[in-house]
Amino acid sequence: MVANIAFIGPGVMAEAMIGGLIRQKLEEPQNLIAAGPRLERLEQLQKKYGIHVESDNAKAAKNAKIVVLSVKPQKLDKVLAGLRGAIAADALVVSIVAGAPIDKLMQGLNHPYIVRSMPNTPAQIGEGITVWTVSSAVSEEQKESARRLLSALGDEIYVEEENYLDMATALSGTGPAYVFLFMEAMVDAGVHLGFPRRIAEQLVAKTVRGSVDYYTKREDQVHLARLRNEVTSPGGTSAAALYYLEKAGFRTAISRAIWAAYERSRELGRDARAKPPENHAREE
DSSP states (O other): OOOOOESSSSSSSHHHHHHHHTTTTTSGGGGGEEEEEEEEHHHHHHHHHHOOESHHHHHHHHHOOEEOSSOOOGHHHHHHHHHHTTSTTTOOOEOTTTTHHHHHHHHHHHHHHHEEEOOOOGGGGTOOEEEEOOOOOOHHHHHHHHHHHHGEEEEEEEOOHHHHHHHHHIIIHHHHHHHHHHHHHHOOOOHHHHHOOHHHHHHHHHHHHHHHHHHHSSSSSSOHHHHHTTTOOTTTTHHHHHHHHHHTHHHHHHHHHOOOOOOOHHHHHHHHHSSSOOOOOOOO
């Protein structure tokens, strides 16, 4: 069985990419294959999208033009060992595994053509942002193939230096968690004021989405501080609220949280480099 793109690990991000490729007519279902040990999950994807499925990672990857690594980080060593020698010599390997550096992937697979990428949760509805980079052996043609593939998840940004991936992990990869926590706090505050939770949720969701659209869809791109000032009347409610947030260290807390995520991403990368490849058979 030959497919243009093989997904090793049929998780939510793999499904997001599969769905995006088919929805945007970038690939036909028969050109896609997903692999992993959970047969019920494979059957679910096959039924929903009409793609090929395979329980053996090596068989799925054989002869594929692009192999997407979409497994959990803790399973990566076993997966790399199972794929070593099974990937076509000219195939492109695209990793969306958090914290996995390019040199680890190259060594684990004994393969030179590697793309490392960091998508985020909104990719599941085609509204994500993915930061990506490549190994030195990757050609311009392969870069365009990677760009086309990652566009199925939403917007994409190519960077020359791999250290930007750790920054992207902290800012955009982990970013939805900060936004969801902020929204949750707003909803809880609305309930405390007396709103039914469903109304508070609706008000918060629409406020956050509308604010983002107001910033991104303006013809004149202005600094965020200017937009904040537009809704802050002297002595008004916004001024009172912002004063309290500043006094409580809101900016500092956000900055320190993102820095902590960045440091953790770097630690994971260092741990991955230090750990030698294991000799295991296939795993999802």
